[in-house]
Amino acid sequence: MKRVFPVRLVRLLSEVTGIHHDPDRHYLLDSRLSGLLKSFSLDSLEDLGLLLERTPPDEEPWLAVYDAISTGETYFFRDRAGLDLIFPSLVRSHPARSGPVRLLSVGCSSGEEVYTLALLALVAARLPSVLLEGIDLSSGQIAKAREGVFAQRSVRLVPPGLLERAFIREGHFFRVKDELREVVRFSRENILSFSKPANSYDGILFRNVIIYFEDSSRKKMIEIFYRLISPGGFLLMGSGEFLPDGGAPFHLESHNGIVVYRKK
Numbered sequence: 192m193k194r195v196f197p198v199r200l201v202r203l204l205s206e207v208t209g210i211h212h213d214p215d216r217h218y219l220l221d222s223r224l225s226g227l228l229k230s231f232s233l234d235s236l237e238d239l240g241l242l243l244e245r246t247p248p249d250e251e252p253w254l255a256v257y258d259a260i261s262t263g264e265t266y267f268f269r270d271r272a273g274l275d276l277i278f279p280s281l282v283r284s285h286p287a288r289s290g291p292v293r294l295l296s297v298g299c300s301s302g303e304e305v306y307t308l309a310l311l312a313l314v315a316a317r318l319p320s321v322l323l324e325g326i327d328l329s330s331g332q333i334a335k336a337r338e339g340v341f342a343q344r345s346v347r348l349v350p351p352g353l354l355e356r357a358f359i360r361e362g363h364f365f366r367v368k369d370e371l372r373e374v375v376r377f378s379r380e381n382i383l384s385f386s387k388p389a390n391s392y393d394g395i396l397f398r399n400v401i402i403y404f405e406d407s408s409r410k411k412m413i414e415i416f417y418r419l420i421s422p423g424g425f426l427l428m429g430s431g432e433f434l435p436d437g438g439a440p441f442h443l444e445s446h447n448g449i450v451v452y453r454k455k
Contacts, residue, residue, distance in 0.1 A: 196221055200240035207248050208328060209383050209408030210260070223259040227252060248381070254330050257379075261329035265300045267307050267341075268348040270398060270429050273449050274307060278315040280446055281425045282393060291322045291374075295392045295419070297382050298400035299325030302336025302375070303345055308396075309371040310349070310357055318374060324392075326380035336377040339367035382412060390421040398429035409435050417441065417454060426452040 196217035204220075205211060212220055224236060231252050233239050239252070246253055268274065282292050296304045305325040312318045327333055346354060346365050358365040395416050401409060413434055416426050426441060427449075428434070434452065437443065441452035 197237050197240055200224075200236055200243070203240055203243055204256075204260070205405060205408075207243075207253070208257075208260075208381065209405060209411070210403045211405040211408075220260065224256065227255050227259060230255065254379075257328040258331040261300070261327070261332055265303045265399075266345045266348065267303045267310070269304065269307075271348070272430065272447075273398065273427050274311060276446050276449060276451070277308065277394065277427070278311055278317055281427065281451060282317075283423050291320050292317070292394075293322045293324070293392045294394045294396065296323070296325040297395060297397045299327050299332075299336060299377065300329075301332050301341075301345075302339065302377060303341070304396060304398070305336065305375050305377070306339065306367055306371060309367075309375055310353060312374070313357060313371065314353065318370065321374055322376070323374055324376045324378070326378055326382065326385070328379065328381055330379045333377050333379045339372055340364050341367075382415060383408065385415060385419070387419055389418045391419050393421055393424045394427065395420055395425075396427050398427065398432070401428065401432050401434070406435055413438065413441075416452075420454045422454055424454050426454075428452070 201212055201217070201220075221236070224239060228234065228236070228239065231239070231242065233242065242252060243256065277294070294308055296308070299305050302325055305323050308321070308323050309318065312321045312323075325336055327336075340361070342364055346358065354365065357368055357371055359368060397412070397416070404412070417440060420426060430449070433450065434441070438452045442455050444451045444453050
């Protein structure tokens with residue numbers, strides 16, 4: 192008989208992470224979280240839920256839960272059309288804030304998107320003038336991002352000349368060179384409780400992630416993104432992704448079919 196996933200646990204996961212778990216995919220949650228029971232000397236997923244309820248969301252076992260539910264599926268130059276707009280079109284030549292151009296990747300997973308931005312900055316001769324940040328719920332994914340070592344599958348779309356210029360080959364793996372690593376930062380964060388000052392970024396990338404969030408969380412994130420982005424800065428989604436309510440209070444722009452949300 193098929194086991195019913197605990198409704199209380201689903202609700203708790205949604206409240207803390209903002210992520211919606213469709214009932215048709217509860218079997219994946221069951222599989223991923225059941226593997227944690229032995230680690231925390233628990234007998235059931237119901238027990239896990241009770242433990243999570245009395246534990247702060249930045250401590251174990253929450254950290255293990257974030258790692259367990261992380262998909263981690265990404266690669267360099269994923270959904271490239273939007274990325275190619277960033278330095279020629281989206282980053283203002285004179286940003287409202289002083290200092291380097293600061294870009295944030297939300298849900299950065301193992302770091303491929305952030306390092307892709309570094310590669311694009313390198314090609315555009317903008318590398319010394321950028322600071323690139325990535326945040327993700329999973330401490331395991333953040334550790335991989337900080338290591339900066341990737342398999343062939345992850346770098347398969349990197350042009351050969353750029354691959355040779357920006358990576359050191361180590362057997363079947365590729366390590367990002369220090370000149371790129373110097374402009375990137377990674378941290379484990381929950382965007383719903385992100386506490387950076389207002390106007391901290393010239394652009395935020397939130398791509399291929401919004402489909403996992405509930406409407407209420409999406410609306411909260413609009414407010415968070417708008418506060419974090421400097422006047423004139425942008426929010427870039429993935430192809431075919433849109434914010435609820437038209438993205439208000441952002442101003443919508445279209446660049447060759449790519450939708451961009453601009454803070455006026």
